[in-house]
Amino acid sequence: MSNELNLSEGLQKTIKNLTETFPDKIIEVYQSSGDTFVRIEADSLIDICSHLKNELHFIYLSDVFGIDRYTSDERFEVVYNLLNLRDRVRLFLKIRCDEENPEVDSATPVWKAASWNEREVYDMFGIQFRNHPDHRRIFMPEDFEYYPLRKEFPLLGIPGSIELPSTTPETE
Amino acid sequence: MKLTDIQSKVHSTFFKEHQKKLYQSLEDKHTTIEELDDGDPLTTKMVLNMGPQHPATHGVLRLVLQLDGETIEKTKIDIGYLHRGVEKIAENKTYQEFMPYTDRMDYLSPYSNNVALCTAVEKIANVEVPERAHYIRMIGCELARISSHLLWLGTMVMDAGAISFFIWTFKEREKIYDIMDRIGGHRFTISHARIGGVANDLTDEAMGSIKEFVEMFPKELKDYHKLLDRNRIFFDRNEAVGVLKTEDALQIGATGPMLRGSGFALDVRKFSPYARYNEVEFEVPTRLEGDNLARYYVRMEEMSESIRIIKQCIDKLPKGPVRTDNAKQAYPSKDEVYYSMEGMIHDFMMTDTGICPPEGAECYHAVESPKGELGYYIQSDGTGHPWRLKIKAPSFTNLQVLEDILDGEMVADTVVIIGGVDPVLGEADK
Numbered sequence: 287m288s289n290e291l292n293l294s295e296g297l298q299k300t301i302k303n304l305t306e307t308f309p310d311k312i313i314e315v316y317q318s319s320g321d322t323f324v325r326i327e328a329d330s331l332i333d334i335c336s337h338l339k340n341e342l343h344f345i346y347l348s349d350v351f352g353i354d355r356y357t358s359d360e361r362f363e364v365v366y367n368l369l370n371l372r373d374r375v376r377l378f379l380k381i382r383c384d385e386e387n388p389e390v391d392s393a394t395p396v397w398k399a400a401s402w403n404e405r406e407v408y409d410m411f412g413i414q415f416r417n418h419p420d421h422r423r424i425f426m427p428e429d430f431e432y433y434p435l436r437k438e439f440p441l442l443g444i445p446g447s448i449e450l451p452s453t454t455p456e457t458e
Numbered sequence: 459m460k461l462t463d464i465q466s467k468v469h470s471t472f473f474k475e476h477q478k479k480l481y482q483s484l485e486d487k488h489t490t491i492e493e494l495d496d497g498d499p500l501t502t503k504m505v506l507n508m509g510p511q512h513p514a515t516h517g518v519l520r521l522v523l524q525l526d527g528e529t530i531e532k533t534k535i536d537i538g539y540l541h542r543g544v545e546k547i548a549e550n551k552t553y554q555e556f557m558p559y560t561d562r563m564d565y566l567s568p569y570s571n572n573v574a575l576c577t578a579v580e581k582i583a584n585v586e587v588p589e590r591a592h593y594i595r596m597i598g599c600e601l602a603r604i605s606s607h608l609l610w611l612g613t614m615v616m617d618a619g620a621i622s623f624f625i626w627t628f629k630e631r632e633k634i635y636d637i638m639d640r641i642g643g644h645r646f647t648i649s650h651a652r653i654g655g656v657a658n659d660l661t662d663e664a665m666g667s668i669k670e671f672v673e674m675f676p677k678e679l680k681d682y683h684k685l686l687d688r689n690r691i692f693f694d695r696n697e698a699v700g701v702l703k704t705e706d707a708l709q710i711g712a713t714g715p716m717l718r719g720s721g722f723a724l725d726v727r728k729f730s731p732y733a734r735y736n737e738v739e740f741e742v743p744t745r746l747e748g749d750n751l752a753r754y755y756v757r758m759e760e761m762s763e764s765i766r767i768i769k770q771c772i773d774k775l776p777k778g779p780v781r782t783d784n785a786k787q788a789y790p791s792k793d794e795v796y797y798s799m800e801g802m803i804h805d806f807m808m809t810d811t812g813i814c815p816p817e818g819a820e821c822y823h824a825v826e827s828p829k830g831e832l833g834y835y836i837q838s839d840g841t842g843h844p845w846r847l848k849i850k851a852p853s854f855t856n857l858q859v860l861e862d863i864l865d866g867e868m869v870a871d872t873v874v875i876i877g878g879v880d881p882v883l884g885e886a887d888k
Contacts, residue, residue: 319582319821346724347711348824349850353837365835367822367850371708371722374729378822399711402858410545420483425538425887427476434543441550449472 291317296373300342308334321378323365328381328390335366335379335396344368344377350393350403352411356437361385362413366393366400383413392418410435464505481505484522484534489865502527506869510539514617514873517883519857525869533864535857540887548847552812553579554653554789556847561647563849564885566609567602569595569638570827572651577732578823578834579653583815585787589776591655592733597668597771598641598650599733599825600764604675605634606828606880607757611682614754614877618695623685630678633671640664653813654788655781665772672768679762686754696750700863700875703748712859713852714830715760716879719753721746726826738770750878757880787813812842829853829880853886 293301304324305312311330316323326334338344349367360382368377383390392415393400404415405424412433415421422428432439432447464485470477484505502525509520518539524531544563548556553575560571573595580587612627635645641664642650642657650657660668686692702712707720717724723744727735743759745752782788785804794801817840824833830852839845860879864872 318819319584321820321822323820345708348713348831349833349835349848351835351848351850353846367833367835369729371724376730376822397711398709399855399858402854406854419488420486422479422483423476423538425541427473427538428479429473429475435546439546441546451472 291315291322293317293322294375296370296375297322297377299373300338300370300375300377303342304334304337307337321376323378323380325380325382328383331379331381331391331393332396335393338368338377338379339396342370343372344370344375346371347393347397347399347403348376350400350407352407352413352435354411354435354437355382359384362388362411364390364407364413387414388412389414389416391416394419409433412436480522480534480536484524484532487532487534489532508872510536515876516613516881518887519876519881519883521864521872523864523869523872528869530864530867530869530872533861535861537854537857537883537887540883542888544888545847545849548844550843552809552842553844554808554812556844557651558647558649561649562884563851563888564606564827564829564832564853564882565647566882567606567828568646568648569598569602569650570825570832572649573599573733574823574825574827574832574834576651576653577825578821578836579813579815581823582819582821582836582838583653583787583813585654585784585813586782587655588779588782589734590659590778591780593771593775594656594660594780595651596733596735596738597660597768598638598648598656600768600771601634601637601668601671603764603828604761605631607761608634610757610877610880611754614874614880615686615692617873617877618692620692626678627682630675633667633674637664637667637671640667652781652789654784655779657781659780668768669772672765672772675765676762679758679765683758693751695871695874696754696878698747699750699871700867700878701747701749702859702863704746706862707748707859710859710862711855712830713855714826714828715753715756716830716856716859718742718744719756720748724831726824726831730824732823732825734774735767737774738767740767750874753878753880814838814840814842816840824850827852829882829885830856849888851885851888853881853883854888857881857886 301315311327313325346369348369351365353363355361355363362383364381366379381390392404404418405422407413409423409425410433430447432444464481504525506523506525509515510518520536522534544559547559557572557575560575561568563571608627608631612624615623638648639645642648702720704721707717723742725742728742740763743756745755789808790801790804795805815838820837822833822835824831832852833850835848836844837846856879864875
């Protein structure tokens with residue numbers, strides 16, 4: 287699969303190592319606009335992440351974010367933006383999960399940096415992270431019950447979903 | 459201190475569930491700070507709320523500190539007071555329409571944000587940018603870096619107790635605002651970059667003021683060094699305060715001057731050069747100590763490196779167009795719009811539909827903003843609006859670091875450490 291791709295030397299090694307170590311866990315490897323994306327089975331996330339970190343020097347987690355694909359199966363996607371500081375390689379790891387009860391493993395045991403980013407994904411898309419040390423919303427208050435970046439959430443918001451102070455001053 | 463004690467004292471009017479969970483998470487936070495002896499008469503445990511309206515929190519940052527006497531036992535940070543949902547807004551705007559929103563993200567360095575968005579769109583839509591535009595962008599970005607670092611310097615020194623310093627750095631910031639005014643017609647939210655280039659060429663007046671600034675600023679910088687480098691009060695307030703070790707910094711994902719102050723020279727301008735950063739010479743200032751003083755030195759040196767880059771850009775500035783001449787990719791020039799029919803139609807089409815990257819394409823492009831790695835991830839569905847646009851904000855990442863490094867510090871150092879981290883809440887809260 288990786289033969290068709292135009293990969294740098296560092297990426298080639300990484301992809302080769304990954305496909306050899308986890309032959310049935312890698313679903314696809316593709317490139318778009320010069321960035322390399324690896325889609326993997328959601329259940330092997332922790333194994334692949336630890337392997338990437340410990341064996342392939344991806345010690346720096348830059349970002350984690352969610353995507354709403356708005357499809358009937360495997361609706362949500364979680365993307366991990368990883369950096370290999372030794373070989374100057376950036377790699378994107380993708381997992382997908384279903385709309386019903388979206389739940390994936392948390393990458394916080396591997397990279398501590400994932401904590402706030404995963405909270406953001408939970409806040410915006412409602413994807414639950416198993417074994418997350420501090421599983422709360424991050425931008426919206428806990429009392430808010432919607433997930434704003436899902437495609438069905440209206441741009442104008444939902445009236446009455448956030449409690450606001452009354453504009454008339456209280457008189458006693 | 460137990461949660462029940464806090465709950466009985468807090469009577470929150472709004473978002474009761476939110477407050478409860480925040481205090482719960484503070485109680486649950488694992489800490490390695492040793493508790494003081496109960497027999498000590500100075501031991502008073504309390505929970506202190508700082509912000510979101512505290513003047514020293516640089517915006518609407520809220521800290522919940524659990525104190526033991528004067529020592530911070532553990533901290534929780536509550537952000538989101540400035541959450542406007544720009545990623546949702548982006549999905550409903552064309553790429554060019556979204557650019558003014560990026561100005562209001564990191565409002566201390568709008569130029570870097572514009573360039574970050576433009577480079578990402580150019581990468582996904584394969585737009586060629588003229589040489590001259592690259593150099594103008596680099597000059598703008600470096601001026602924005604100096605402007606942002608000047609604000610950091612002024613406020614951080616003010617947090618440490620010196621008020622007048624703030625006025626001096628703002629005097630220099632004012633000059634940068636004037637330059638921005640001459641470059642793009644706006645002082646603050648400049649929006650000068652365009653997809654495919656920049657809005658307009660540098661005028662002679664703008665060029666003159668940039669040259670003047672580049673000549674004068676190193677002298678000012680020298681004065682700042684003279685005032686602070688051997689200043690006993692400044693040293694004592696900053697040395698060995700808020701220490702972040704290299705391994706911890708990498709593990710928690712610190713970025714920008716935070717990471718470089720902790721001894722790892724990661725700079726996107728060197729890691730994956732964009733614009734023409736591979737054609738200019740500059741160093742990446744790095745310190746090993748990881749304390750607030752190290753961050754001070756890193757940012758101060760970055761300012762002189764920025765001056766060095768601007769000087770080289772002025773020398774190398776090539777002649778030529780400042781925006782790509784492809785009406786399907788970028789706005790036509792105003793001359794064309796006013797005097798030709800095609801120009802007007804293209805201008806209308808660019809405003810109405812905008813640039814359409816290929817369907818299913820996705821890309822990530824990062825630039826080195828003054829705060830660290832600022833990246834845009836764009837996924838396209840073939841229309842003029844992005845399907846998903848994600849902003850990797852450096853302040854957000856650095857605030858997560860703040861939650862860790864505050865533990866075990868003195869409560870009086872909190873404002874200095876926040877100043878050293880230099881967060882901008884407009885960016886962190888999106």
